[in-house]
Every structure is written in C-alpha cells, then in structure tokens.
Amino acid sequence: MDTNPQRISAAESEVMKVLWADSPKPAEDVLAILAKDHGWAEGTVKTLLNRLLKKGAIAADKDGRRFLYRPLVGREDYVDSESQGLLDRLFDGRLAPLVSHFSKREKLNPEDIAELRRLLDKIDDDQ
C-alpha cells in the first residue's frame, strides 16, 4: 500500500539531496554531510531518514550490520512537482509570467538572458 505520493518536507528534501547526489549511502555518511552543511544532530537525521522510509520516498537495503539508503522518488519528479506547484499557485501554471516577474524585479542580468535565449534555440533545434 502507499500508492499515494506523500509530500517531502523541506528538511527531508535536504536528506534527499544528499542521496540524489550519490547513493546508496549508509546513514553515517548522510549524517556526516548534513552535520557539516546544516549542523544537524544525529537524531535529527535518523528521524528524517525514517520519515522518508515511511513515506516511501527512499528505500533501505541491508548491507551487513547496517543499511544503505537510496532514493525511490526521483529528483526530477520532486523538482517537477515543486515547481509546477509554484507555477500553478502564482503564475497561472505558465512559465512566461514567472520570467516576466523576474524581469520586472530586475533579477535578470544580460548573461541570464543570453542563457535563456540559447536554451530556447536549443529546444527549437531538438524539435
């Protein structure tokens, strides 16, 4: 059971990031990285790993005395649902209004614009 996609919280997503970057990994390695990056205590990381397990977002495979954790939810899927959600909530589900917003806020430098243009050209080429 648990066919339903459960939400991954902000703190949990930090754990996912670590596993997406390289997995499978023992809890120890995950802890080491998150302790360094976020100052999280061991218990915190353990809790997050367990919650992710319950949510079906990761799996744990026994490897001798310990477990190796790996993501079940793909990073692309996660990123997609998060960004689509934001677009839906704030920009009528479309990208252009978001870009327009950033432009109005002067958050686009010429380099960004050039990069976007290259991207669009490439998309056209591929199609």
Add this chain to the structure above:
Amino acid sequence: MDTNPQRISAAESEVMKVLWADSPKPAEDVLAILAKDHGWAEGTVKTLLNRLLKKGAIAADKDGRRFLYRPLVGREDYVDSESQGLLDRLFDGRLAPLVSHFSKREKLNPEDIAELRRLLDKIDDDQ
C-alpha cells in the same frame, strides 16, 4: 516590533489574494468570497485574518462598527520571495535551469516558447 517579514502560509495567501484583488474590504466580503471559492467557515476566515494581522501582513482600519482590511505586504513582494525561494532551493537561484527542466519534461509547447522569446526581446529593447 515586528520588523521581520513573517511567512505567509498557503491558506493565508488565499486571504491575501482576495485583498490584493480589491481592498480595503470588510471581513464579511472576504468571507463571502472564500466561503464560495473554498467552502471555508466564518471562523476559519476570521482566524486567518487575525493571524495575518499579527504577522503584519495586513492592516485593519476601523470603519464605524467594523474593520476594513487591506494588505501591507505587496503581492509582488510575496510572489517574489516565494519564487526566489524555490529557485534557490531547487535551481541554484537561477531561472535558466528551471526553464531547462520544464523543457526536458516536455512542458513547453511552441506557443510558450514563442512567448518567452518575445519576452526576452522586449527586455532587450527596454535596456
């Protein structure tokens, strides 16, 4: 006190949307809209208005026996912090990777692409 910008939750943002659309408004009007759109009870809307007041996101001006509510936080600012937050969390703070992501997920139709191109051209013209 309360110089710090407090976070606006999802439900609260629905109230903000109503006030951004047209304000000032008495609670009754806000309620009417949200009851219709989301089926929220009176108490729910009152709570949300109060939380927004405490957070400093809206103001209430006495108008006879009731209050008229109006936003203090601008919609643009809200949209900006939300979208910048997402970009920072998922796309290294940059727009291009997001657009690239959408393209890979085949969420960009030719019309979207054309619109983006027009946007970029317009930005260039303005600068």
Add this chain to the structure above:
DNA sequence: AGCCAACGATTACGCGTGTAAACGAATTGT
C-alpha cells in the same frame, strides 16, 4: 433600558515538522 445581532478576540485541537533524546538490539573488541 434591555435584548439581539454582528463582529472581533480567544480558545481548541489534531497533524506535520523541526529538532532531538532515550531505548534496545546487535556486533565487535578485550
């Protein structure tokens, strides 16, 4: 003057989350 209606303020309550500590079982070193 007293009661009712309207409206804001206070209180409630379960769930998810951030942040851990404590507990228990298994393994390894002595």
Add this chain to the structure above:
DNA sequence: ACAATTCGTTTACACGCGTAATCGTTGGCT
C-alpha cells in the same frame, strides 16, 4: 563472555497550520 560501541527504533515536545467553535463586547432596535 562481557562490555562498549554502533545502529536503528521509539518516544518527546514545541510550534505552525488548517479548521473551527465559543466568548465577549458593542451598537442598534423595540
């Protein structure tokens, strides 16, 4: 074999949020 260490599991706890109900006050109506 026993103790210490190492992992995973269970329990904890405060806070924000979604979702209201109830309380209290004030102004209007009779």
